[in-house]
Amino acid sequence: MKRALLIVGGTVGGLGxxxxxxxxxxxxxxxxxxxxxxxxxxxxxxxxxxxxxxKATQSxxxxxxxxxxxxxxAKASAxxxxxxxxAPAQSQSATATPVQTQAAASxxxxxxxxxxxxxxxxxxxxxxIVQVKITVANGQITDAQAVQAPNGRNxxxxxxxxxxLRQRTLAAQGANISGVSGASYTSYGWYTSLxxxxxQAGL
Amino acid sequence: MVRxxxxxxxxxxxLYIAAISTSLDKAAIDVAIEEVKKFVFDVDExxxxxxxxxxxxxxxxxxxxxxxxxxxxxxVWNGCNEALQLSGGAFDPWAVAGGFxxxxxxxxxxxxxxADILVQAGVQHVQVNAxxxxxxxxxxxxxxxxxxxxxxxxxxxxxxxxxxxxxEIFDGAIATSGTYERGxxxxxxxxxxxxxxxxSATVIGPDGGLTDALATxxxxxxxxxAQWFGQEELSEYSAWCIDRNDGGAWGVGPVFADEIxxx
Numbered sequence: 522m523k524r525a526l527l528i529v530g531g532t533v534g535g536l537g538x539x540x541x542x543x544x545x546x547x548x549x550x551x552x553x554x555x556x557x558x559x560x561x562x563x564x565x566x567x568x569x570x571x572x573x574x575x576k577a578t579q580s581x582x583x584x585x586x587x588x589x590x591x592x593x594x595a596k597a598s599a600x601x602x603x604x605x606x607x608a609p610a611q612s613q614s615a616t617a618t619p620v621q622t623q624a625a626a627s628x629x630x631x632x633x634x635x636x637x638x639x640x641x642x643x644x645x646x647x648x649x650i651v652q653v654k655i656t657v658a659n660g661q662i663t664d665a666q667a668v669q670a671p672n673g674r675n676x677x678x679x680x681x682x683x684x685x686l687r688q689r690t691l692a693a694q695g696a697n698i699s700g701v702s703g704a705s706y707t708s709y710g711w712y713t714s715l716x717x718x719x720x721q722a723g724l
Numbered sequence: 725m726v727r728x729x730x731x732x733x734x735x736x737x738x739l740y741i742a743a744i745s746t747s748l749d750k751a752a753i754d755v756a757i758e759e760v761k762k763f764v765f766d767v768d769e770x771x772x773x774x775x776x777x778x779x780x781x782x783x784x785x786x787x788x789x790x791x792x793x794x795x796x797x798x799x800v801w802n803g804c805n806e807a808l809q810l811s812g813g814a815f816d817p818w819a820v821a822g823g824f825x826x827x828x829x830x831x832x833x834x835x836x837x838x839a840d841i842l843v844q845a846g847v848q849h850v851q852v853n854a855x856x857x858x859x860x861x862x863x864x865x866x867x868x869x870x871x872x873x874x875x876x877x878x879x880x881x882x883x884x885x886x887x888x889x890x891x892e893i894f895d896g897a898i899a900t901s902g903t904y905e906r907g908x909x910x911x912x913x914x915x916x917x918x919x920x921x922x923x924s925a926t927v928i929g930p931d932g933g934l935t936d937a938l939a940t941x942x943x944x945x946x947x948x949x950a951q952w953f954g955q956e957e958l959s960e961y962s963a964w965c966i967d968r969n970d971g972g973a974w975g976v977g978p979v980f981a982d983e984i985x986x987x
Binding site for chain 2: 698699700701702703711
């Protein structure tokens with residue numbers, strides 16, 4: 522039996538939940554590594570602050586709409602609906618946009634802390650040098666980039682993301698989630714340089 | 725109720741573990757974590773393609789045969805083969821330059837094993853996050869003692885601070901693969917060039933190794949992945965893909981079937 526294909530509408534942006542900023546929730550933690558700084562909040566801890574949960578729910582609203590509209594093609598076999606996915610999905614973006622705007626407007630951004638950019642140590646890995654620079658705004662990590670990467674493989678390291686970094690940042694900003702799944706590159710050099718940048722920032 | 729978190733530097737990244745136990749004290753969980761550390765560092769020694777003397781490196785150079793390898797290596801080899809078959813060849817660790825490279829399977833496979841070590845030791849509620857490949861066990865017991873699902877956010881590959889969708893999982897695994905604005909890291913085994921099928925692919929299902937590998941495969945297949953993902957053998961697995969061009973998304977599998985039923 523072929524299973525139904527659900528077309529989830531909306532642009533990537535439209536589906537996004539905008540996270541409200543709340544101080545990090547630090548729960549009992551124990552680190553077996555030398556990684557400095559606060560641990561991400563354990564689990565989807567209940568928050569008193571304006572609930573990110575509600576925003577997450579709102580942001581899934583366009584999904585609902587898309588689900589209903591997509592029912593005809595969802596009845597088709599997965600095989601035949603594959604090519605039909607792009608068009609209806611795109612047409613949902615109008616529905617999604619207002620939700621994003623609403624969420625963005627209600628996100629408070631008040632937190633004080635260290636700001637600036639911090640460049641980690643240059644780490645010699647077998648295939649070249651890796652060096653990471655992080656951008657911190659009010660104690661929150663907003664970006665991480667490679668300032669040095671092995672020749673010819675720059676692209677691979679330019680936008681690398683370290684899940685723990687994201688998990689920590691998202692948890693600190695009050696996302697009501699207990700874990701983060703996201704594409705990632707793994708690299709000894711990247712991580713070592715990142716840790717040194719985090720230490721410089723005092724995070 | 726004891727709630728602990730651990731970060732272990734291994735595999736060129738950080739292995740994050742959340743452990744909640746209603747029966748063990750912290751010292752007992754720490755003992756289990758020592759066993760976990762032994763396992764994950766052993767996995768690194770055996771499966772790392774960065775290490776010249778790892779079993780996998782020797783396999784790649786043809787110095788040893790798979791038949792003479794440990795049970796774990798054979799299990800991973802067979803798991804990779806299963807993923808190859810299920811994905812219609814879109815996941816093919818034998819097609820990469822330099823020989824057999826199970827990296828797209830091992831992290832998810834190892835996350836399962838780590839979770840199982842902790843469950844065996846008496847940790848009822850476990851989250852293992854191996855660089856975006858997560859294994860969940862027993863749901864999340866909140867501070868009021870109420871059992872909830874683990875809520876796992878999938879982040880936007882273009883904006884790491886943005887959660888695109890939250891999946892609720894009690895037991896199972898979730899893996900996300902993706903590309904970034906300026907880079908791609910998955911090779912299409914059919915063409916040998918960088919895969920451009922999807923912008924981000926998430927797979928949710930019972931087996932960590934398979935979710936890891938299938939997420940990679942969906943990156944290669946893009947929308948065509950909906951075809952092989954519809955097969956009966958994957959009926960317990962769900963996929964959520966973001967198109968690389970228009971940002972539209974599609975989902976297939978039980979996770980979304982429930983969602984439709986609730987409407």
